[in-house]
Amino acid sequence: MSVTAAKGFTAAGIAAGIKENGNPDLALVVNTGPRLAAAGVFTSNRVKAAPVLWSEQVLKGGLVSAVVLNSGGANACTGPQGFQDTHATAEKVAETLSLNAGEVAVASTGLIGVTLPMDKLLPGVEKAAGELSAHGGEKAAIAIKTTDSVHKTSVAARDGWTVGGMAKGAGMLAPGLATMLVVLTTDADVEAGLLDTALRDATRVTFDRVDSDGCMSTNDTVLLLASGASGVTPEHAEFADAVREVCADLGRQLIGDAEGASKDIKVEVVNAASEADAVEVGRSIARNNLLKCALHGEDPNWGRVLSAIGTTSAAFEPDRLNVAINGVWVCKNGSVGEDRDLVDMRYREIVVTADLAAGAETATIWTNDLTADYVHENSAYSS
Amino acid sequence: MSVTAAKGFTAAGIAAGIKENGNPDLALVVNTGPRLAAAGVFTSNRVKAAPVLWSEQVLKGGLVSAVVLNSGGANACTGPQGFQDTHATAEKVAETLSLNAGEVAVASTGLIGVTLPMDKLLPGVEKAAGELSAHGGEKAAIAIKTTDSVHKTSVAARDGWTVGGMAKGAGMLAPGLATMLVVLTTDADVEAGLLDTALRDATRVTFDRVDSDGCMSTNDTVLLLASGASGVTPEHAEFADAVREVCADLGRQLIGDAEGASKDIKVEVVNAASEADAVEVGRSIARNNLLKCALHGEDPNWGRVLSAIGTTSAAFEPDRLNVAINGVWVCKNGSVGEDRDLVDMRYREIVVTADLAAGAETATIWTNDLTADYVHENSAYSS
Numbered sequence A, B: 001m002s003v004t005a006a007k008g009f010t011a012a013g014i015a016a017g018i019k020e021n022g023n024p025d026l027a028l029v030v031n032t033g034p035r036l037a038a039a040g041v042f043t044s045n046r047v048k049a050a051p052v053l054w055s056e057q058v059l060k061g062g063l064v065s066a067v068v069l070n071s072g073g074a075n076a077c078t079g080p081q082g083f084q085d086t087h088a089t090a091e092k093v094a095e096t097l098s099l100n101a102g103e104v105a106v107a108s109t110g111l112i113g114v115t116l117p118m119d120k121l122l123p124g125v126e127k128a129a130g131e132l133s134a135h136g137g138e139k140a141a142i143a144i145k146t147t148d149s150v151h152k153t154s155v156a157a158r159d160g161w162t163v164g165g166m167a168k169g170a171g172m173l174a175p176g177l178a179t180m181l182v183v184l185t186t187d188a189d190v191e192a193g194l195l196d197t198a199l200r201d202a203t204r205v206t207f208d209r210v211d212s213d214g215c216m217s218t219n220d221t222v223l224l225l226a227s228g229a230s231g232v233t234p235e236h237a238e239f240a241d242a243v244r245e246v247c248a249d250l251g252r253q254l255i256g257d258a259e260g261a262s263k264d265i266k267v268e269v270v271n272a273a274s275e276a277d278a279v280e281v282g283r284s285i286a287r288n289n290l291l292k293c294a295l296h297g298e299d300p301n302w303g304r305v306l307s308a309i310g311t312t313s314a315a316f317e318p319d320r321l322n323v324a325i326n327g328v329w330v331c332k333n334g335s336v337g338e339d340r341d342l343v344d345m346r347y348r349e350i351v352v353t354a355d356l357a358a359g360a361e362t363a364t365i366w367t368n369d370l371t372a373d374y375v376h377e378n379s380a381y382s383s
Helices: A050-060 A079-097 A118-130 A137-143 A192-205 A236-256 A275-286 A289-296 A302-309 A372-378 B050-060 B079-097 B118-130 B137-143 B192-205 B236-256 B275-286 B289-296 B302-309 B372-378
Strands: A009-014 A026-031 A037-042 A066-070 A104-108 A152-157 A162-168 A181-186 A221-226 A264-272 A322-325 A328-332 A349-355 A361-368 B009-014 B026-031 B037-042 B066-070 B104-108 B152-157 B162-168 B181-186 B221-226 B264-272 B322-325 B328-332 B349-355 B361-368
Touching: A009 A118, A009 A137, A026 A118, A026 A137, A026 A181, A026 A221, A037 A050, A037 A192, A050 A079, A050 A104, A050 A221, A066 A079, A066 A118, A066 A181, A079 A104, A079 A118, A104 A221, A137 A152, A137 A162, A152 A236, A162 A236, A181 A236, A192 A221, A192 A236, A236 A264, A236 A361, A264 A275, A275 A302, A275 A349, A275 A361, A289 A302, A289 B372, A302 A322, A302 A328, A302 A349, A372 B289, A372 B372, B009 B118, B009 B137, B026 B118, B026 B137, B026 B181, B026 B221, B037 B050, B037 B192, B050 B079, B050 B104, B050 B221, B066 B079, B066 B118, B066 B181, B079 B104, B079 B118, B104 B221, B137 B152, B137 B162, B152 B236, B162 B236, B181 B236, B192 B221, B192 B236, B236 B264, B236 B361, B264 B275, B275 B302, B275 B349, B275 B361, B289 B302, B302 B322, B302 B328, B302 B349
Parallel strands: A066 A104, A181 A221, A264 A349, B066 B104, B181 B221, B264 B349
Antiparallel strands: A009 A026, A026 A066, A037 A221, A152 A162, A162 A181, A264 A361, A322 A328, A322 A349, B009 B026, B026 B066, B037 B221, B152 B162, B162 B181, B264 B361, B322 B328, B322 B349
């Protein structure tokens, strides 16, 4: 279903030969209207890939007719040549589909510092255009995979309108944007400004709170396109809720497929003085390598949770902190609590709850454990 | 030589039975004067172990007669009982050596969240006191080891006076203090205020810039004790230089013995607009798990260096960044530079140089690679 679950969109996913192994590596998503509204959120990394620099400009107009995405190369840190290649890709899509290049967003993922094989990519655009279909969403989702073990799609169907989407990303998941590439589509009739509001509100509490390994990508891109093909203009709150639902579902899928991970860890911070405090503490816990190792070993090492909390500037008193792991309060009032042997950690999902006893705010950050497989996968990626 | 290299100090290291395996676990360092000046720097973690809370108070007076250190238990997150145990330890030292408990610093290292076996520790203090010797420095250094594979000592001998010291720490090395426990001694005749200045200036550019795994301890303690036994009062600059030399040497030894590491990584940031910028960028690079995996795999993956730089607020232009790995400028002007195959990464030490092209300031951060052994050692520590 993916990006073609909503009416008014066609998509395709093909093998252009960018990846040496012959796997699908080029996706095209086209908004057939009647509306062509769009919003986008991009990596906050200051080293931005060429397609991010390009697409940020395109999105300023709030109008996107097509998105072209490639795996097999990030086109990041590729200098002026990289930007020219992104521009040429957009021009090729525009020429092939009789669009304006300024309405074509581009997204790339793969290795940093390598220029794209344009002799393969440009013919690939023509091939993909020839295969555009209202049932092409799955193939598009497959074509954007890199080290993902499965493709990720999600759909929220409402009364007469739909939000759907696809995502890729398995490593380099971190805040400021979690994901690599996400394209969401809807046939709701929503103008660009409200799309932008809904998208930012959703990413703030979903992709921005997925932090697999603390590393922020140069290419993170989340786009939301509206075709208006349903003819329905939902209440904003209802629409925003559907966007958030799809983002949360895709974010959860990303954590579940993170490189080398054996545990999905939900870090819940409760009773914080502010949401910002809760997020800061959640991130600090989620990024603590020693804790991530301990949870990998199914060791409910709450001391490492406390030492992570202690590095933050959040409001709390050390001797009022409480920590639960999978519901067992192993730390009470900053000291030994319930018997750690009561904690059952056999399952993939682990919940770490940090009670700051300082207010009423809460936030949840998702992360993964740190494993030997993570080390192996990432110690030989570019060689 | 360790803490007894300088005149006016005795030390001992014994097995008190705190560690179940019978290894040495209790050290005592005594300043026999004539001066009893001291300075200390402690973890900036807000969750502080009981001995840190105690010793911070002791050091406020600038006077320390003895330091008692134990391995086999951190006495952190142990509540009021933990503080009482630290207090009782200091009282026992004071009673045994006829000192004032308010002049006895206490340091502990080991697992968080477990109370100390005082029935073993207190008799251990008496035993250690009975073995105090002007040649006891090595034994003291051995007794503070936890997962350290070797004990760490260093000496800077000057004209008529000496600075010596010992350190332990293999995991949880991070800034805001890098190390677990360090005791430095000198027979130079220096008053407490100048000791404090020299110690803070030294730790700021040594232990504070050792960041093995980004995790900050609850117990980090660095003490500098002066006996005045040499009768020499050196120029402050000369004294500060000797303290810095010993701190730098011990810091380098800590990185060289970090848990599970196979590479020692020197991150040099050059041409930064400010020293703060250089430190921020250096830390960001040193904490990037993806880069640490790549360097473990001897993969000169400069894209991960750039993406780490991009997450900082330092002054730089992305298209002016340069990165060298072991002297080969693999990234020039934010894009592909010299051939990455020229980089020789066979040796344990790796130098990553990041040129921000934004000024004239510099900073060096030391870290380690991320390995499967690190994961293994830290996934079963407390179980």
